[in-house]
Every structure is written in C-alpha cells, then in structure tokens.
Amino acid sequence: MSTRTLPRTAALVAAVTLASGLAAAPAQAQTDPASQRQRDFTAAAKEFGVPENILLGVSYLESRWDANAGTPSTSAGYGPMHLTDLRAAGVATSHHDEGTEDPRGDDARPALHPQAGPAAPPPGLQTVDEAAQLLRTDAGTLRTDPTQNIRGGAALLAKYNTGNNWYDAVARYSGSAGDAARTFADEVFDTVKAGTARTTDDGQQVTLEATPDLTLPQHSDSNPANVECPKRVTCESVPAPYQELPGNDYGNHDLANRPESQKIDHIVIHDTEGYWANVLDLAQDPTYVSWHYTIRSSDGLIAQHVPTKDVAWHAGNWYVNAKSIGIEHEGFAAKGTWYTEAMYRSSAKLVGYLARKYGIPLDRAHIIGHDNVPGTIPSTIAGMHWDPGPYWDWSHYFDLLGAPLGGFGLPGSSLVTIDPDFAKNQPAFTGCDSPGTPCAPRGSEAVVLHSEPSETSPLLVDIGLHPKGTASTMDVADVGSRVATGQQYAVAEIRGDWTAIWYLGQKGWFHNPRGARVAKPAFGWVVTPKAGLASVPVYGRAYPEPAAYPANVTVQAITPLPYTLSAGQKYSSGGVVGSEYYWATTFDVADHVVVKGKLKYVQIQFGHRIAFVKADDVRFLPAF
CATH class of the missing domain: 1.10.530.10 (Lysozyme)
Structure with a gap:
C-alpha cells in the first residue's frame, strides 16, 4: 500500500x-x-x-x-x-462457472472448466x-x-x-x-x-456548482513498486500463482514477454459475477483461471494479479488472450445491479494508462467487453460469455476516458456509431433474475435489431448461438441480435425512421427517428469482398498459415465460423493485424514459442462480437 x-x-x-x-x-x-x-x-x-x-x-x-x-x-x-x-443483495456465483466457455480457449490444451461455487455477500458495513x-x-x-x-x-x-x-x-x-x-x-x-x-x-x-477555489488535500500518490497503475488511484498487489500442478498441468496463467514478443491489441472489460473477497480468493487459486486486474465497486480499489507482460486466461479465445489485458469489475451483468461511479472512474484511469503505455486505440474496436470476444470455432460460439452486459454504460465510460463516442461523421455517411441515450434507452430484456421473467426497466447501451423495419418483426438469426436457425430472443444473455454503444456498422438501407446495418450476413433494422437518434454518422473504413468473390470466410482468431509453424509446434487449424460475408455487404474495419499463435502448453517457459506468419487479417465488427477476415479476401472502402 x-x-x-x-x-x-x-x-x-x-x-x-x-x-x-x-x-x-x-x-x-x-x-x-x-x-x-x-x-x-x-x-x-x-x-x-x-x-x-x-x-x-x-x-x-x-x-x-x-x-x-x-x-x-x-x-x-x-x-x-x-x-x-448486504442481506438484501443475495448470493452470487462466478461467471466463469456458467456456460461452456473455456477461459483459456486454446485448442492445444484440454478445456479448462474450474468451479468456484456460490459466494455469500461478505460480512461488512x-x-x-x-x-x-x-x-x-x-x-x-x-x-x-x-x-x-x-x-x-x-x-x-x-x-x-x-x-x-x-x-x-x-x-x-x-x-x-x-x-x-x-x-x-x-x-x-x-x-x-x-x-x-x-x-x-x-x-x-x-x-x-463548481468550487474553483477549493483547497484540496495534499498527499503523496505512490503505489507499490510491483504494480502497474496510474497515479491518483490506489492499487495493491494480489498475485496470481504461476504454479506447476500434478498430471503435467499448471496454472493459472502463462508467462510471456509482451509487448516485445507480441503486441497488445485489446483491453477486455469483464464483470466478476461475485463479490470482491471471493473473487480475489479465486485469482490466487492455481487451479482456477486468471485475469490481470480486479476493481472494487465501493471505492475503485484496484488489485493487480498478473503482470501485463504475461498472458492471463480470461476471454475464452486464446488469440485474444495472448494479445489483451483482462480487467474484472466487481459486479453483475444482469442481476438487478448497477456499476458505481467510483469504479467507472478508477477503471477509466487504469484503461487510459494502459492504452497510452501500449499504444491501444481508445475505441470500441480495441476497448471491448467480454461479450464482444468471438468464439474460436463454431462449437464454442454458444458458450461464450456476455459480461459486462447491456447495463454497462459505455458512453459514460468513454467520456471518462476522454474519448467521447459518436457524432463525428457527415450526415448521410455509410457508417454509423451506435450511441443511444443510456437513461432513455430501456430494451425489454428478460431473464435478469430468472428465465423468462421481465427485467426491471433500466437504462442500457444495447440497441435491439429486427429482421424488418418494424418493432413487431422477428429478431435476427445468429446461426452460431442458435444452430437450428431460430430467431434470437430478448433474453439478457442472448447477444445474437443487438448492437452496443460505440460499435460501428456499415449502413445497408434506410426506410423512413428505420436504419438497416450489415450484421452477421443479414440486414439488421433499428428505429432511428430524427430527434431521438440511437446511431450517429461516423467516418472510417469498411471492408467488402474483393471483386469476383461471392463470399469470404469469417474467423474467430487470426492464426498463421501452416508453413509458419516450426517443426516442434503443432499447426493450429484456421477454422471459419458458420457465418457468411457476401458480396455487396460491408463491415467496419478495426485495422489490419498480423497472424500469430502463442504456443505455451508446458510449465517450462523455454518451450514457449510465438509463431508469426505472413498471413494478414482485418478485424471487423461483424455482429455483436468482433471477427477476422483474411486481408487478401477483402478490399477497403472509405466511409464518411
């Protein structure tokens, strides 16, 4: 301290x-x-x-x-x-226990599904x-x-x-x-x-009212030498163990040498689905999973668990894990709870500090939620987590980051930024407390998409989440037909007060009337299939070509997701990325290898989650 x-x-x-x-x-x-x-x-x-x-x-x-x-x-x-x-708040379970997601997300290792069990609210005030x-x-x-x-x-x-x-x-x-x-x-x-x-x-x-002549207290702004934190926040070190386990296993993260070995491209925002003390116990369990930081709700205290140079097991996608920093926020995605301003502010200071340190753009293509991380292959899509949920206020968060969202394009732009009024935007979600039960009306960053320009039309189909081809639902955990504040999408069509965007290979319609816009014109770059290609594959990770792997490293399959990016469709670009795979399957760091290929990918905003397409398959078009 x-x-x-x-x-x-x-x-x-x-x-x-x-x-x-x-x-x-x-x-x-x-x-x-x-x-x-x-x-x-x-x-x-x-x-x-x-x-x-x-x-x-x-x-x-x-x-x-x-x-x-x-x-x-x-x-x-x-x-x-x-x-x-604390009596009225009830019990909680860790979100790592829910669904089928393997937080590590690496096909080269057995899936990891640790169980934490319920945690009662801590005794306290x-x-x-x-x-x-x-x-x-x-x-x-x-x-x-x-x-x-x-x-x-x-x-x-x-x-x-x-x-x-x-x-x-x-x-x-x-x-x-x-x-x-x-x-x-x-x-x-x-x-x-x-x-x-x-x-x-x-x-x-x-x-x-401002009190500009207020005399503020003077004191030092030092934190422990072994934490990576900005000034004007309080950080403590609660280290996650790098420990060898029986059966040639180890936990709960991987040592690395980022950014020298691999560039850090993303910061992933999570919520804990549990209370502070219990979550910190889990972070120190060598048989559990890991993340880099946890932030306390009541006062914004930050605990660092894993050095940012190392790779934590937090996002369910090994490519994203290897190139990201994971930050857990004490809280719940849907259980009738809201995030405190103290935590928002502390988190924004930490993210701003990390973004400057590693050159990470302050936009929603790079500051993402766990709910924006793609499945690795078709079979993992349905089990991916969806925190911090539709009640995390991305607009306010980016205001605190000094990077306001929306409103930067020309009228009629072919690209839009999703930016509803958080307090007034209250989708009728269900399942916050129990399946099928309506959630309490509350402000949200999510805008729901329809298959036609009508509130009564069905929602879109996400074939990855709903393999039988049924429409998405209003369940709070179903991200198959919704967009989020700050995300950018290419405009497909406009009919009166309704706007359609390209989304998972479909037109997704949302009500966007004059005077109550939920999306604003943007400028940037979009990608579309190159001439002569009827469609191009979409991927959940940017892995190298087989020829890039050394003889002692198992080649990782480049497996497309079950979606279609067809000719004539356009998707917002998050930039070109190189192909990489971090081979880290043993406790001995000497065996770890970063495989870098010649293959290039483009990160795109494809649905609610990001995705990747091969750069050779698409061409760039300006949108403004």
Missing part, C-alpha cells in the same frame, strides 16, 4: 471553503418537479449540518444521483447515497441499518425512497464528521480504509472543485 498523509489543516480549510460556498436555489427550482432531488439534497444538508456540495459530491461518486429504481449496486448499495444492505437507526425508520424505506435515502446518507456523514474534518468523514463513508478510502475522498473533492450537472435516470435535474 502507498502512504498518503493528509495534513489536518488542509482538511479544515477544505471544510470551511465548502461550507461557505453554498448558495440558495433559484426561485424557479422551488416548484419544478424535475428539481425535487436537488431540493432533497438542500433540505438534508441543512437538516444534518452537512455542506451541500459535500453531500452532492459523495452521492455523485456513488450513484451519479440516480435512484436506479431501488435496485442494488454491484456492492449492495441502494439509492442516490448508496446505503449498503450495513450502512442502511446505521442510517435507519439514526432516522428511526426502516431499511426498506431507505432502499426505495430517494428522499429518505438522501437523508440517511446526510445523517451518516454528519455522524462520521469528528473534529470538523469533512475529508475524513467522506473517506469513512466509502466503507473502506487507508489509501482506498482516501482515493474515494480525493475523487469526491475533485468533483466538488470542478462541479457537474446531469439529468438522472428518473428525470431529475441536479447541479453541483
């Missing part, structure tokens, strides 16, 4: 500055229904003697002032103030009980009533404020200790200094 020392005088000055910066709300806001939440913050701050901008800042770092319809966050927090109730006692109310009210939730959070901050030190009170509110708590407080104070405003998920307009 790093050492961060906060001078008491700095915290006192900050508190005085914040308290003196409060301003009365405009008269119009006193009756506007859309400003009720603003009035709730004002009233609660006055009732409990908490500076209003501190109360607003803490709430923003927890929930961005959203109510989230009374559902819990990924760390069991409820409401705008993220009051935690029950801030909803603490707040309920202070307000003399019940936990259920605090979970579901935003006004009372804000009062509960204010009461807790007032209780935590000893010696008129609001910085320490904010740090304690995070539920953490040491550097992680101070990182959370730093983010709150930075937000208060800069100010912000937004419309919440339930239509409330909330503003935190």
Whole structure:
C-alpha cells in the first residue's frame, strides 16, 4: 500500500471553503418537479449540518444521483447515497462457472472448466441499518425512497464528521480504509472543485456548482513498486500463482514477454459475477483461471494479479488472450445491479494508462467487453460469455476516458456509431433474475435489431448461438441480435425512421427517428469482398498459415465460423493485424514459442462480437 498523509489543516480549510460556498436555489427550482432531488439534497444538508456540495459530491461518486429504481449496486448499495444492505443483495456465483466457455480457449490444451461455487455477500458495513437507526425508520424505506435515502446518507456523514474534518468523514463513508478510502475522498473533492450537472435516470435535474477555489488535500500518490497503475488511484498487489500442478498441468496463467514478443491489441472489460473477497480468493487459486486486474465497486480499489507482460486466461479465445489485458469489475451483468461511479472512474484511469503505455486505440474496436470476444470455432460460439452486459454504460465510460463516442461523421455517411441515450434507452430484456421473467426497466447501451423495419418483426438469426436457425430472443444473455454503444456498422438501407446495418450476413433494422437518434454518422473504413468473390470466410482468431509453424509446434487449424460475408455487404474495419499463435502448453517457459506468419487479417465488427477476415479476401472502402 502507498502512504498518503493528509495534513489536518488542509482538511479544515477544505471544510470551511465548502461550507461557505453554498448558495440558495433559484426561485424557479422551488416548484419544478424535475428539481425535487436537488431540493432533497438542500433540505438534508441543512437538516444534518452537512455542506451541500459535500453531500452532492459523495452521492455523485456513488450513484451519479440516480435512484436506479431501488435496485442494488454491484456492492449492495441502494439509492442516490448508496446505503449498503448486504442481506438484501443475495448470493452470487462466478461467471466463469456458467456456460461452456473455456477461459483459456486454446485448442492445444484440454478445456479448462474450474468451479468456484456460490459466494455469500461478505460480512461488512450495513450502512442502511446505521442510517435507519439514526432516522428511526426502516431499511426498506431507505432502499426505495430517494428522499429518505438522501437523508440517511446526510445523517451518516454528519455522524462520521469528528473534529470538523469533512475529508475524513467522506473517506469513512466509502466503507473502506487507508489509501482506498482516501482515493474515494480525493475523487469526491475533485468533483466538488470542478462541479457537474446531469439529468438522472428518473428525470431529475441536479447541479453541483463548481468550487474553483477549493483547497484540496495534499498527499503523496505512490503505489507499490510491483504494480502497474496510474497515479491518483490506489492499487495493491494480489498475485496470481504461476504454479506447476500434478498430471503435467499448471496454472493459472502463462508467462510471456509482451509487448516485445507480441503486441497488445485489446483491453477486455469483464464483470466478476461475485463479490470482491471471493473473487480475489479465486485469482490466487492455481487451479482456477486468471485475469490481470480486479476493481472494487465501493471505492475503485484496484488489485493487480498478473503482470501485463504475461498472458492471463480470461476471454475464452486464446488469440485474444495472448494479445489483451483482462480487467474484472466487481459486479453483475444482469442481476438487478448497477456499476458505481467510483469504479467507472478508477477503471477509466487504469484503461487510459494502459492504452497510452501500449499504444491501444481508445475505441470500441480495441476497448471491448467480454461479450464482444468471438468464439474460436463454431462449437464454442454458444458458450461464450456476455459480461459486462447491456447495463454497462459505455458512453459514460468513454467520456471518462476522454474519448467521447459518436457524432463525428457527415450526415448521410455509410457508417454509423451506435450511441443511444443510456437513461432513455430501456430494451425489454428478460431473464435478469430468472428465465423468462421481465427485467426491471433500466437504462442500457444495447440497441435491439429486427429482421424488418418494424418493432413487431422477428429478431435476427445468429446461426452460431442458435444452430437450428431460430430467431434470437430478448433474453439478457442472448447477444445474437443487438448492437452496443460505440460499435460501428456499415449502413445497408434506410426506410423512413428505420436504419438497416450489415450484421452477421443479414440486414439488421433499428428505429432511428430524427430527434431521438440511437446511431450517429461516423467516418472510417469498411471492408467488402474483393471483386469476383461471392463470399469470404469469417474467423474467430487470426492464426498463421501452416508453413509458419516450426517443426516442434503443432499447426493450429484456421477454422471459419458458420457465418457468411457476401458480396455487396460491408463491415467496419478495426485495422489490419498480423497472424500469430502463442504456443505455451508446458510449465517450462523455454518451450514457449510465438509463431508469426505472413498471413494478414482485418478485424471487423461483424455482429455483436468482433471477427477476422483474411486481408487478401477483402478490399477497403472509405466511409464518411
């Protein structure tokens, strides 16, 4: 852990500055229904003697002032103030236990399917009980009533404020200790200094006025020497074991020498489907699988498990594993939970740092979700994982990365970027809590595709997910007929308010009316089959030609996926990549070989997932 020392005088000055910066709300806001939440913050701050901008800042770092319809966050927090109730959150299982995906995804080794079992929420803070006692109310009210939730959070901050030190009170509110708590407080104070405003998920307009002359605490920004992390976040080392096991087996990752041996092309965003402590136990299990980092929901604490030079077993596709960094986020793809702002911010800082370090473009062709990783061969497609799910806010995430999505092309461009309004876009998914049960309405980054320009027409067919040729479904785990924020697709046709894109060899239609666009013009490059080719094969990995393999390395098959890229169709290009295969089947690193071929591929956005086509099979066309 790093050492961060906060001078008491700095915290006192900050508190005085914040308290003196409060301003009365405009008269119009006193009756506007859309400003009720603003009035709730004002009233609660006055009732409990908490500076209003501190109360607003803490709430923003927890929930961005959203109510989230009374559902819990990924760390069991409820409401705008993220009051935690671990009892109500339930149990969890690791997503690595679900489906048939082999996280390693290497045909040269036996499939790996470790089992973790259910994990109960960790014992810890029950801030909803603490707040309920202070307000003399019940936990259920605090979970579901935003006004009372804000009062509960204010009461807790007032209780935590000893010696008129609001910085320490904010740090304690995070539920953490040491550097992680101070990182959370730093983010709150930075937000208060800069100010912000937004419309919440339930239509409330909330503003935190900037406090530009705020005196911020001064302390060191050091992290342990053995972690790869940016400044202004707290990182710790929780190493994954590279360990020899019985039966000529080993775990739980592969040593390498990236980027000298192989270029790192992707950062893969995952969610844990489990709670922090249990997930860290799994990362340290030599018989389990691995990933490079885990990020905690409550405060954004980062744990590094595998050095970025090494290859972790996380994405279910060995080609992608060998050329990516995997980051797990404490949370759940669909179980009625939402991701905290503290985690979004910490993750964005980490990804920005890694992208700069390894020259990874900040776009959705290279910063991808696990749900965007392709199956390796036809038989693995149906078992691929789909986290972080349709409720991960890619638009907000890329804003935090300083690389906003959408809106950069000319009107009428033949390429579009998917970019719906996250809060207003609420597809009617099912299966979040149990199969077939409607999910609670909530904002989403996903846009659903239809086979015709009509909401009543069937969804598209994904022959890889549904080999019998049946249409895709609205099950939250079925990615066969949906696109995601930031992804780019070639326009196939426009009819009135409906736009069709090329998707898995079909036209996929979505409603895109003027004034409520869910896709925006883009510019870039698309690929289409070369003249004379009726169709070209599509692949889930970019493996070398057979002649590239040395005699002691087994040639890996170049197996096409069961889709068609036909003449006349166009797909967005993510760039040309070389062909590579990392032969790493033994514990002895001396036996490991990076095979590089002459064959070139083009990464394309083919469906919900990326894919690859041989560069010799396609030609490039500009789109703008």
